[in-house]
Amino acid sequence: PDDEPPSISANLTCSNWGNNGWCTGSLSLDLAASDPQGAALIISGTIGANNFACPSGATSCSIPLSSEGSYAITYRVDSATGLSASGSTSYQLDLSTPDLSTSLSGVPGTNNWYTSDVTLDITTSDAVSEISSLTASANGGADSVVSGPLNFSDGIYTVLLTATDNAGNVTQDTQTIQVDTITPSLSFSTNGTSGTN
Numbered sequence: 645p646d647d648e649p650p651s652i653s654a655n656l657t658c659s660n661w662g663n664n665g666w667c668t669g670s671l672s673l674d675l676a677a678s679d680p681q682g683a684a685l686i687i688s689g690t691i692g693a694n695n696f697a698c699p700s701g702a703t704s705c706s707i708p709l710s711s712e713g714s715y716a717i718t719y720r721v722d723s724a725t726g727l728s729a730s731g732s733t734s735y736q737l738d739l740s741t742p743d744l745s746t747s748l749s750g751v752p753g754t755n756n757w758y759t760s761d762v763t764l765d766i767t768t769s770d771a772v773s774e775i776s777s778l779t780a781s782a783n784g785g786a787d788s789v790v791s792g793p794l795n796f797s798d799g800i801y802t803v804l805l806t807a808t809d810n811a812g813n814v815t816q817d818t819q820t821i822q823v824d825t826i827t828p829s830l831s832f833s834t835n836g837t838s839g840t841n
Contacts, residue, residue, distance in 0.1 A: 666811030
């Protein structure tokens with residue numbers, strides 16, 4: 645029948661799916677349309693606030709998606725019969741690893757030692773999918789969730805910090821901390837023949 649509308653389908657193709665529906669690799673919007681009458685088609689739509697259109701007459705096309713963040717997509721196909729069909733979807737793309745920075749506070753000695761207890765302050769941020777977790781392990785031990793500064797007393801520590809965003813991107817940093825707050829002990833003895841005074 646001449647009044648049967650065209651159809652259109654959309655698929656998001658990602659080279660690496662991360663967590664929580666986020667794509668962490670190359671991403672494209674693949675569109676395919678058909679018309680029961682075989683009439684010419686025009687495929688178009690919007691990605692966020694930007695318009696797009698497939699080549700005139702094409703029944704399929706692939707639109708690269710490179711803007712990081714969460715965006716709404718609308719798409720439609722218009723047939724030469726005057727009929728149309730439309731749909732919508734959305735995508736989440738995060739190609740960036742979290743930012744992770746540290747600072748140490750304490751009384752510095754020599755040879756990279758501290759002569760007082762040491763505080764390790766950690767700052768993380770992620771502008772796209774936001775931080776999901778921050779963990780630390782000391783000297784190869786189990787990971788523990790970090791909720792504030794870390795404090796260290798006497799000893800040598802190798803601290804592995806891991807920041808993970810909601811997309812699954814990971815940033816790691818290793819800090820070596822050496823603390824010695826104990827002064828050396830010193831003793832001596834004398835021998836010989838004692839006189840007076």
